[in-house]
Amino acid sequence: MLITIDIESPEPLFAQLVTQVKTAVQDQKLKPGDSLPSIRQLANDLDLNNKTVAKAYRLLERDSVIQTRGYRGTFVHPDARANSKVDLQALALNELQRTISSLRDAAVTDSEIRVAFADLMHNRN
Amino acid sequence: MFEFNLFHLAFLGQVLLLSGYFPAKLLGQMNFVAENYPPDEYPKLYSRPAQHYVNSRRRFKLLNAVIFLSGLALLAWFMASTRDLSWDGPRITWFYLLQLLPVILMDLSLLKEFRLMRLADSGSRRQAELKPRRLFDFVSPVLFTFAVAVYVAFCLFIVYMNQFDYSWFGGYTNIYIITATNLFLVAIGWRQLRGRKLDPHQAPEDRRMKIQNILLIMILTSIAVTLYAGLTITLAALELRHLQPVTLCLYFQVLAVITFQAYRIDGRNFEVYRKTPLAG
Numbered sequence A: 001m002l003i004t005i006d007i008e009s010p011e012p013l014f015a016q017l018v019t020q021v022k023t024a025v026q027d028q029k030l031k032p033g034d035s036l037p038s039i040r041q042l043a044n045d046l047d048l049n050n051k052t053v054a055k056a057y058r059l060l061e062r063d064s065v066i067q068t069r070g071y072r073g074t075f076v077h078p079d080a081r082a083n084s085k086v087d088l089q090a091l092a093l094n095e096l097q098r099t100i101s102s103l104r105d106a107a108v109t110d111s112e113i114r115v116a117f118a119d120l121m122h123n124r125n
Numbered sequence B: 001m002f003e004f005n006l007f008h009l010a011f012l013g014q015v016l017l018l019s020g021y022f023p024a025k026l027l028g029q030m031n032f033v034a035e036n037y038p039p040d041e042y043p044k045l046y047s048r049p050a051q052h053y054v055n056s057r058r059r060f061k062l063l064n065a066v067i068f069l070s071g072l073a074l075l076a077w078f079m080a081s082t083r084d085l086s087w088d089g090p091r092i093t094w095f096y097l098l099q100l101l102p103v104i105l106m107d108l109s110l111l112k113e114f115r116l117m118r119l120a121d122s123g124s125r126r127q128a129e130l131k132p133r134r135l136f137d138f139v140s141p142v143l144f145t146f147a148v149a150v151y152v153a154f155c156l157f158i159v160y161m162n163q164f165d166y167s168w169f170g171g172y173t174n175i176y177i178i179t180a181t182n183l184f185l186v187a188i189g190w191r192q193l194r195g196r197k198l199d200p201h202q203a204p205e206d207r208r209m210k211i212q213n214i215l216l217i218m219i220l221t222s223i224a225v226t227l228y229a230g231l232t233i234t235l236a237a238l239e240l241r242h243l244q245p246v247t248l249c250l251y252f253q254v255l256a257v258i259t260f261q262a263y264r265i266d267g268r269n270f271e272v273y274r275k276t277p278l279a280g
Helices: A013-026 A039-046 A050-062 A088-105 A110-124 B002-036 B050-080 B089-120 B141-161 B173-194 B204-237 B241-263
Strands: A002-006 A066-068 A074-076 B125-129
Touching (some): A002 A013, A002 A039, A013 A050, A050 A066, A088 A110, B002 B050, B002 B089, B141 B173, B141 B204
Antiparallel strands (some): A002 B125, A066 A074
């Protein structure tokens, strides 16, 4: 199966990789247990930085779409198909939208929301 | 006298094969590509002006012709002079290195060509196979095991030979040299398997074919190098050193036959170099 990235696309490169792997899983081009290339191999083949591919793999692993089995390599997760349908970005957007709406209803200004959001994110990091 | 005739025949074979037959084959391939995949239809294949490639081919032809004639001159000298055959090894080796020169220059030029291709590549889309490349996807485990077995057998042979007090015997240095050579071959194979794609337009199936080819060459070379080292020591131990130049000539020819496979272009997808690719 071929993966294609567009380096001029406004979508970040790691996000393109994540989307394409999830799409391949949903289309059953990638099946549970299929092995994936190593980070270095894929980065070399796509002429990308290792960190970009590592970030995509980290996100896919977080979403339980892939799993790393030590030195044996990276494989498609047994529940990858179900897990690849969960769009965490959409979930985050919905949650934030709901929170922002309720804050606005309580007469909190956008500027105050931004400062509060930045503070929380800053503290979290 | 028989050994001399045998050696002259083997050396003539080396000259004909390495400076005649293979260069002619390579030139034939270069001309075939130039005629069938011209720059106006396949611009991605050429990163320099057309005249540059004409000159390169001419230089390659000339250099090989000079080396071919030098080989014949050396053969005439071998036939005319009276000498101890066992001293011809270094002369043949130096001549072999000279025979490799045009191919080495061609390879360096090709590397530069790929670099220019990558710089000129204005496409924003990049493709890769979402499949790991593992050694045994490309190479037969039996062949690989055989190469390892030959290496282990060589090491045991050296340990055995080390018991005897031969003044010419290098002892464990033989193991170090063969190990270093094998590690070098492994590094080349590893680079092919996991390294960056040199040609930015190369089709995935072409890349797989190329990797398979190179890995096979590396394994066959490893077997040939190790066996030859063992043979050289055996000949010396049996007081048959005068046969070494013959075996050396044959060894160089075997190596040439193996490595020539890396330059074959049959089956390659040239459509990826078209202005508007039709495939790949």
